[in-house]
Amino acid sequence: MIEITRLAKFLLRRLLFSIPVFFGVTIITWALMYAAGDPVRLMLAGTPYITQDVVDNLRHYYRLDRPVWEQYFYWLLNIFQGNLGTSFYFHSPVATLLIPWTIETLKLQLSALALAVILAIIVGVYSARHPYSIADMGVTTMALLGVSMPIFVLGIFGLLIFSQSLHTLTNGLFYFPASGAHAWNYRSFPFPLFLADAAWHMVLPMLVLTFTFMALYVRLVRSGMRETLQQDYVLAARASGLSNIKVVYKHALRNALIPLVTYIGLAIATAFAGAPITETVFTWPGLGYYYVQALNNLDFPVIMAVISILTVLILAANIIVDMTYGIVDPRITVG
Amino acid sequence: MTNIMEIENLKTYFYTEAGIVKALDGVTFNIEEDVTHGLVGESGSGKTVTALSVLGIVPSPGKIVDGRVMFHGENLVEKSDKEMQKLRGNKISISFQDPSTSLNPVFTVGSQIQEVIMRHQDVTKEEAKKAVIEILETVRISEAEQRYYEYPHQFSTGMRQRIAIARALSARPEILFADEPTTALDVTIEAQVLNLMQELQKNFGMDLVMITHDMGVIAEMCKRVTVLYAGRVCETGDVRSIFHEPLHPYTTALLTSVPSVLGRIKRLAVIPGTIPDLIYPPPGCRFHPRCTFAKDICKQEMPDAVEIKKGHKSACIRIDEIKGELLSRLKQAREEMESE
Numbered sequence: 143m144i145e146i147t148r149l150a151k152f153l154l155r156r157l158l159f160s161i162p163v164f165f166g167v168t169i170i171t172w173a174l175m176y177a178a179g180d181p182v183r184l185m186l187a188g189t190p191y192i193t194q195d196v197v198d199n200l201r202h203y204y205r206l207d208r209p210v211w212e213q214y215f216y217w218l219l220n221i222f223q224g225n226l227g228t229s230f231y232f233h234s235p236v237a238t239l240l241i242p243w244t245i246e247t248l249k250l251q252l253s254a255l256a257l258a259v260i261l262a263i264i265v266g267v268y269s270a271r272h273p274y275s276i277a278d279m280g281v282t283t284m285a286l287l288g289v290s291m292p293i294f295v296l297g298i299f300g301l302l303i304f305s306q307s308l309h310t311l312t313n314g315l316f317y318f319p320a321s322g323a324h325a326w327n328y329r330s331f332p333f334p335l336f337l338a339d340a341a342w343h344m345v346l347p348m349l350v351l352t353f354t355f356m357a358l359y360v361r362l363v364r365s366g367m368r369e370t371l372q373q374d375y376v377l378a379a380r381a382s383g384l385s386n387i388k389v390v391y392k393h394a395l396r397n398a399l400i401p402l403v404t405y406i407g408l409a410i411a412t413a414f415a416g417a418p419i420t421e422t423v424f425t426w427p428g429l430g431y432y433y434v435q436a437l438n439n440l441d442f443p444v445i446m447a448v449i450s451i452l453t454v455l456i457l458a459a460n461i462i463v464d465m466t467y468g469i470v471d472p473r474i475t476v477g
Numbered sequence: 478m479t480n481i482m483e484i485e486n487l488k489t490y491f492y493t494e495a496g497i498v499k500a501l502d503g504v505t506f507n508i509e510e511d512v513t514h515g516l517v518g519e520s521g522s523g524k525t526v527t528a529l530s531v532l533g534i535v536p537s538p539g540k541i542v543d544g545r546v547m548f549h550g551e552n553l554v555e556k557s558d559k560e561m562q563k564l565r566g567n568k569i570s571i572s573f574q575d576p577s578t579s580l581n582p583v584f585t586v587g588s589q590i591q592e593v594i595m596r597h598q599d600v601t602k603e604e605a606k607k608a609v610i611e612i613l614e615t616v617r618i619s620e621a622e623q624r625y626y627e628y629p630h631q632f633s634t635g636m637r638q639r640i641a642i643a644r645a646l647s648a649r650p651e652i653l654f655a656d657e658p659t660t661a662l663d664v665t666i667e668a669q670v671l672n673l674m675q676e677l678q679k680n681f682g683m684d685l686v687m688i689t690h691d692m693g694v695i696a697e698m699c700k701r702v703t704v705l706y707a708g709r710v711c712e713t714g715d716v717r718s719i720f721h722e723p724l725h726p727y728t729t730a731l732l733t734s735v736p737s738v739l740g741r742i743k744r745l746a747v748i749p750g751t752i753p754d755l756i757y758p759p760p761g762c763r764f765h766p767r768c769t770f771a772k773d774i775c776k777q778e779m780p781d782a783v784e785i786k787k788g789h790k791s792a793c794i795r796i797d798e799i800k801g802e803l804l805s806r807l808k809q810a811r812e813e814m815e816s817e
Contacts, residue, residue, distance in 0.1 A: 372536070373578060374575060374578035374579040375578060375579055375580060375581040375582070377529075377534060377536065377573070377579075378571075378573055378579040378580070378644075379581070380534045380565070381534055381565055381566060381570070381571045381573075381645075382565065382566035382570075382592075382593045382596065382644065382645075383561075383562045383563065383565035383566035383567055383593070383596055383597060383648075384562070384566075384592065384593075384596055385562060385596075386558075388592075393581050393584075396581075396583050396584075397581070397582070397583055400583075470583070471582070471583060472582070472583060472628040472630070473582055473628070473630050
């Protein structure tokens with residue numbers, strides 16, 4: 143009973159703290175957006191013979207003629223009613239646009255994240271158990287490379303090797319596509335072919351993402367395991383006659399994974415944001431790609447929708463991560 | 478008296494970047510059946526490494542390079558890790574010095590003992606759980622049924638030590654190495670734990686090897702004792718014989734440096750110098766740089782422990798010459814303590 147009231151209090155307190163953060167982020171974004179330029183001028187760019195009347199009408203239509211603070215409150219009122227607005231650029235409701243984008247992004251991000259975590263645990267544990275061996279030095283070098291190499295360099299190398307060079311070498315028989323999530327005519331594909339096509343398109347961007355995620359997690363797992371493997375409780379577990387697998391993957395790994403939980407929790411939240419650079423490099427039709435497009439087009443409703451959803455998700459992830467600490471590490475009490 | 482375990486010329490080296498640390502350099506002694514054996518020496522003398530070597534869990538970069546550990550007619554050093562896993566925690570057990578670090582913080586104490594029982598005995602989960610609660614009650618953890626589900630940090634240090642001992646005993650081993658079981662505890666708890674260990678030893682019929690640097694614990698608990706110094710055995714024999722008539726200058730020095738509660742001592746007797754660098758140990762007798770009786774001969778030969786009296790071995794080459802002097806020094810020190 144006491145546990146539950148304490149948890150409820152903790153949740154309430156964290157939720158209250160989250161409210162000013164949400165307003166802070168959205169107000170700053172709003173201000174920066176307006177400083178970036180005039181969307182109406184951008185819409186009309188290149189169109190000849192525009193009269194002031196047309197400009198004023200458009201401004202009025204998008205409520206851009208009202209004071210900035212009034213527009214912000216109008217937007218706020220709308221989102222609390224579940225209305226994310228209409229895209230300046232696509233001329234359709236933001237909510238209906240976001241759904242397919244989010245699906246594409248999550249498909250890519252979550253599969254890369256899951257693969258990266260599993261591989262990082264296997265590779266990191268191996269590295270920690272054989273420190274300074276040739277394999278370990280290879281792993282740490284690759285991890286350093288992955289952490290320090292920008293994704294646009296890595297992505298383009300990936301494209302160059304596995305898309306272009308492979309295409310040339312095999313005379314176009316075998317290669318990975320350089321852009322998009324589906325073939326142009328995928329809607330006409332029967333179901334198994336549709337899946338195969340989607341998977342084929344996903345390989346390159348997913349591998350690049352997996353590599354960058356993994357670089358960070360391998361380092362975390364390796365250093366965590368190096369520490370826990372030297373603890374007395376691991377020696378005690380060995381002294382009890384437990385198998386090596388149990389000693390390493392139960393007693394040592396469980397303790398080494400505690401710091402990883404923070405990173406994974408935040409990674410899942412930011413997964414919704416997509417990876418703007420990766421998605422741009424591979425022209426992946428996800429949230430990250432369209433977000434960059436929206437910034438270029440000064441598509442205010444899309445920018446604000448993405449930013450506010452992301453803010454809520456990250457705030458929620460932080461609270462959830464703090465709560466899972468209590469489960470992962472019994473020494474920590476939440477509240 | 479039959480021996481349950483015979484350790485012969487055991488050598489365990491640590492291959493560090495600075496050089497080869499000769500943690501054990503030819504340790505030989507026997508553990509007799511039904512007799513509590515004490516293993517004493519200062520920090521770094523190789524007490525813990527001896528126990529870890531016997532169990533075959535010397536942490537990297539350590540390796541057993543030579544020697545034999547005979548147990549039920551088998552040499553444990555030659556056994557594979559898989560074979561040793563069946564013995565560890567089952568026939569031969571160890572409880573560690575610091576119970577705050579030797580219990581895994583993220584698992585309940587119940588599950589940590591249960592997994593040892595399940596590993597070594599063919600029992601169902603429920604049976605194992607019952608056995609855990611039973612053994613927790615044996616080490617006097619009250620409300621064992623509820624406390625089964627608690628984590629190590631929810632117990633006091635004394636309780637944690639008892640839980641660690643319970644885990645070591647859970648599969649009913651034949652030998653228990655108790656590595657400084659009371660060092661992390663305060664004095665009142667120390668007495669409780671020592672009493673408990675004596676009781677458990679009687680009830681379980683196991684052999685106990687007490688690893689300690691506390692001569693008081695040895696006097697209270699042990700019948701036989703082996704004195705280690707810098708990875709070598711100095712002296713091994715009956716506790717009475719060693720306390721009344723030590724046959725090695727190091728043992729004598731240890732005994733004279735035990736403070737007494739009877740009188741005020743002007744100055745605590747200490748052994749000058751420190752334990753030698755085990756990468757470049759002194760030639761000959763390891764103790765000669767700190768020994769007041771050292772002669773040239775001590776620097777030349779590395780002596781093995783030989784029987785001087787029945788059941789009492791010493792590794793001092795000059796023991797026949799200095800025996801009388803050692804005894805009078807010990808007497809003098811004891812008289813001084815009592816007279817003041």
